[in-house]
Amino acid sequence: MRTPAASAPRTRAARLLLPALALLLPVLVLFGMFGAAPAQAADGYRYWSFWQRGGDGGSWSYATQGPSSARPGDGDMIGFRFAVSEDSNDATRPRGMADFAAVCADTPTTEGTKRVAVVLDFGTAADAPDRRTPPAPRTECARVGEDATAGEALAAVAKPLRYNSAALLCAIAGYPESGCGDKVTTSGNAHATPNGDGGKASDDGASSGPSAGLIGGLATVVLLGAAAVWQARRRRV
Incomplete structure (x- = not known):
């Protein structure tokens, strides 16, 4: 059985990652909307x-x-x-x-x-x-x-x-x-x-929406930012 002391760091980590996931969600929505738009006649x-x-x-x-x-x-x-x-x-x-x-x-x-x-x-x-x-x-x-x-x-x-x-x-x-x-x-x-x-x-460079590379780059930036915040908070604990 987990003790309250053992589960506390994981609870804090979850609280820190939730904002990052909230930032990532719109990125994923954009990818779903534009990433594979069909060709137009x-x-x-x-x-x-x-x-x-x-x-x-x-x-x-x-x-x-x-x-x-x-x-x-x-x-x-x-x-x-x-x-x-x-x-x-x-x-x-x-x-x-x-x-x-x-x-x-x-x-x-x-x-x-x-x-x-x-x-x-x-x-x-x-x-x-x-x-x-x-x-x-x-x-x-x-x-x-x-x-x-x-x-x-x-x-x-x-x-x-x-x-x-x-x-x-x-x-x-x-x-x-x-x-x-x-x-x-x-x-x-x-x-x-x-x-x-x-x-x-x-x-001529026209595009139906953000590219998969752009979406992936934005997602990476969000996750790296969240990881940096988490590590900083851990060092202060």
């Missing part, structure tokens, strides 16, 4: 995005004007990429690093015209409406009038084009055969962003 759109790049190379920039308004200069590059994207921040760049000199090497200049390098990237099977392999990417050199728009340069080398009633570019070189800016629901809570080679990079 995100809505994207399947469409042709429009890009611009200087003829001397560099990276693609998402065009701030539509093809019917933008007027590239002689020696400029324009690109079109078919993919599923949530918005302009999520749009996927055209693949390939061909520069203007390589694309238009066999197209001589003529007076009263300009040359525009056109990059066409039909995307991947994952982006295709029917999941079939799309046409291979290709480049073309458009020789058009000095005042021609990007849309006119595109029409010179990639017919047939298809537009909807709102003037949205729906198909280039007949691809895809149907649909225009169709809404697509994708799984996962990561917001994909384009990377330099035309693929999609990892998520």
Whole structure:
């Protein structure tokens, strides 16, 4: 049978650990709420995005004007990429690093015209409406009038084009055969962003809640603090 003297230290230890456990409880609740949150579905759109790049190379920039308004200069590059994207921040760049000199090497200049390098990237099977392999990417050199728009340069080398009633570019070189800016629901809570080679990079750091590592670290801090208090109290007894 335990004597009162023998059980007293354990009773004091229990009283000291109870506050620590009370601090730890909210941490465990947070872990239960956020630690394994399911992925959320995100809505994207399947469409042709429009890009611009200087003829001397560099990276693609998402065009701030539509093809019917933008007027590239002689020696400029324009690109079109078919993919599923949530918005302009999520749009996927055209693949390939061909520069203007390589694309238009066999197209001589003529007076009263300009040359525009056109990059066409039909995307991947994952982006295709029917999941079939799309046409291979290709480049073309458009020789058009000095005042021609990007849309006119595109029409010179990639017919047939298809537009909807709102003037949205729906198909280039007949691809895809149907649909225009169709809404697509994708799984996962990561917001994909384009990377330099035309693929999609990892998520932008968005998270559904505290990570397991953070939760574990908080729990450890609480328990170590409680142990230190207990040891200090024991030395004073």
